[in-house]
Amino acid sequence: MPLDTSTYSLALLRLDGRRWNELRRIHAQISTQAAADGSSYLEMGNTKVLCSVTGPWEGRQTGQKGGKDNEAKVEVEIGFAGFSGIERRRRKQDKRTAEMQHCLKTAYEGVLVTHLYPHSTISLNLHILSQDGSLLAACINAATLALIDAGVPMTDYLCACTAASSATSSESDNSDPLLDLNNLEEQELPFLTVGTLGRSEKVSVLMLETRVRMERVEGMLAVGIEGCKRVREILDGVVKGYGKRFT
Template sequence: MGNTKVLAAVYGPREVRSMGKQQFDECIIQCQMSRIAASQGERLKRPTDQRTRAMSQHIAGVFHAAIRKSKYPGSQIDIYLQVLQADGGVMSACINASTLALIHAGVEVVDYVVSCTASMNKQTPILDVTNQETNTGCELTTAILPNKGSIVYLDTAHTVHRDQFEEVMDLAMAGCQQVYEAMHREVESYLEDKHAIMSHR
């Protein structure tokens, strides 16, 4: 999204590696996120720092609400994310990339998960926030199941004034809907192309 670039890959459903984690009635969702050294314009001591691990846990939690876990009992699904370039909205980009990767992998979901960031800059609401815009104002990140109308993730990077929260939230929700429409078009186009290729074999 914007100048933020993320690679996503999904492996599974596959056998649970640790028997201690195995759940026989549904599957385990795991996420591992890493950043290349220059993804934030500075060298990181470790590609997976504490904040990155926390984001990985949040993303796994988000997709617990979206994946039909009962379809894959006793198995696990692993989401791998690599942030190539970060200029704001990293969490949203990771969630959106994960959604597309899951669909591409054929994992059954109850709905798309789409995410967007919004902020307030000098009384002006803005969408798809950059790092510079985050540093000068609040940042609200939300993720929704657009067809179900459910919010599955909500976070603020800085304090959002009560008088501004509703306006920023409404903008973020509208942004999520735009992301959903764009993603849905791309998925439909991909599935049509895939069907056309398969029918000619």
């Protein structure tokens, strides 16, 4: 889907110096934790995430809903460092964290080739070191790298990015999309998180993080999908760079 840039001034910069369609700096590594079957470290701007993967390992089988007893079960746990945000988190888990865990679990159950590992469990453990926007997207990208490092078969890279509408008023019809939000932008603007498979436009994750008028969603989604494609190229470069160390 081509992006219409005619209504947005390319000279207009955001507070951190980026144009509307620029990603923040992404830095990532894999095989960062020797004790895990697969692991990764990822930075999207100042959002920093550690991810470790355990499994597939054969464990207790309690029976899964939907008749999927012959497929691997995906478990997700997200933890926050006490210094990760401006406000220290007192509760171990809140509604937002539970939603993120469910989103990751559902997304990867559809991407991983789970039927190869019946009666098994694949555990994803994510630890948030720093929060500065696009947290769910960063978790998805870090999890993808860790699963690749663990050698768990998947249909393609699952990559994610955020996109927003620049209009702060719900009554305004004039809005321009923004890509890859930081924390300040998320507090001010309606936004969504989108995850796609590989270089395609097949959407596997779509979470509206705030209320937004439906006529704005198409533009936000188009920008997010293009951002996911660019994230995919960056993650692929990380994987290939790691592989060259052993050739």
